[in-house]
Amino acid sequence: MADPIKVGFIGLNPDSNWAFNAHIPALKSLGDTFEVAGVANSSPESGARTAEALGIPRAFATPADLAASEDIDLVTVTVKVPYHFELISLALDAGKHVYCEWPLGNGLEEARKLTALAREKGVVAVAGTQARAALEVEYLKQLVSDGFVGDVLATSIIGTGGNWADTTSSALAYLFDKANGATMEDIPMAHTLAAVKDVLGDIGPLKAVKLSNFETVTLTDTGETKPKSAADQVMVQGQMASGAAFSLHYKGGKNRGTNFLWEINGTEGDIQVTAPLGHAQMMQLTVKGARGDETEMVDRMPDPSLYSGRPEFAGARNVAGIYKRLADDIRNGTATAPTFSDALALHELLQRIAHAAEKGDAF
Known part of the structure; x- marks a missing residue:
């Protein structure tokens, strides 16, 4: 050994x-x-x-x-x-x-x-x-590769960041200053995009909008208020390199409705991936799908035996x-x-989104 x-x-x-x-x-x-x-x-x-x-x-x-x-x-x-x-x-x-x-x-x-x-x-x-190493993402990649949805027509993502709204703790306050490189786009959105790229390939031309509903953040443990420069609404629309339609909306905080939904629609079937929060890197993902004559989504999870001996916490x-x-x-x-080269490509994608949001043009 x-x-x-x-x-x-x-x-x-x-x-x-x-x-x-x-x-x-x-x-x-x-x-x-x-x-x-x-x-x-x-x-x-x-x-x-x-x-x-x-x-x-x-x-x-x-x-x-x-x-x-x-x-x-x-x-x-x-x-x-x-x-x-x-x-x-x-x-x-x-x-x-x-x-x-x-x-x-x-x-x-x-x-x-x-x-x-x-x-x-x-x-x-x-x-x-x-x-990218989540059992559910690996299985999802196999489902798509095996033709479960047929030709991919569209994919759409809604996610919440948990942070990046108007309250946080002192320990996490640095996330709200975009100069620190740890914004909602940098962390949960980018982690999710890494998985999307693994399953569906590269993202092609896109347009983007970034908004801030809150200009300050209150630290719940001290009551202090600090300026906030990180966006709390990020919207991206465009195409996958394959030609499929692509849309994404990440929202600061957490809501009472949908906190994570990734949908893949194709000529033969549809897949939905859900989670309690928009952090695909550390949340338990649930995969459901339907194809052909099926009219309701059913579980399409990896074999339960694959989870044996692995940590219970998804992260x-x-x-x-x-x-x-x-x-x-x-x-x-x-x-x-x-690899670092993969990470560089993801940083380049984030830069394209930032430029699109700043210029109002497709990148």
Whole structure:
């Protein structure tokens, strides 16, 4: 059996953050494939507390020390987006494989530079667009490929962000400043678009509108009010590269009606994917469909046996799917996990949407 791949986390805390709730259960579910060998946080004291709480062998004083260590094979970066570029660059310069949370960079230019550096170093560099590894998305891709809907005529998406309306917590306030690269478009919408591209192919010409119903956001834990520059309504219309009609509407907050619906309509059948929130990367997705003479949607879920032994939380289950692909890529020289190049293409799509919204033209 191959030796475990030794993972070093930059940004792991045992107090309810994404890395703790998704990455750690994901890695545990994969048995001896990986070993969490080290951690580095914003301070040596924070890293030491995490290492002690989670039984991690080493706490490094700085991220640079972790990246340089011979005891680390893979650096996983799970910090806020504005810090991605510096920390990923450290890991790549040290010749380490990288798993970075999406978004890859704070904007397109950072993504371009990181993708070029990863190619130069020749390492496995993965961006965490984990909706692509959801069992439901993989099955949906197979359904469409097998002709369940026939020729795709149209696809439409409605999603809510949970955040990006007029209230949030202090810990999440940075999401409401578009300069931080963590807007509704950057996170839930982009994660969903990554899955759409996997299932239906690239998106062609499009038009877009961005609106803000709220100019400020209130922090519920302190009562403080802060300015808000991130849009809370994003609408995109156009065509898939295949020629099928495409429409999308993401809304800030959460509503009492539809919070996630992705519909695919074709010449032979129709599919609906639903969830409690518009974060396809971490919500349990439900797939239903009908074709031919069927008049009502019925469940079209993956075989239940596929869920056995995997994390119950969909976010952790999807992250585990990315780690499994990543391990195969490291050991076999393949590129099955979402690469930095894939992430760059997604950043380019977001830039096209932003330009279309600014200019009022198709891009």
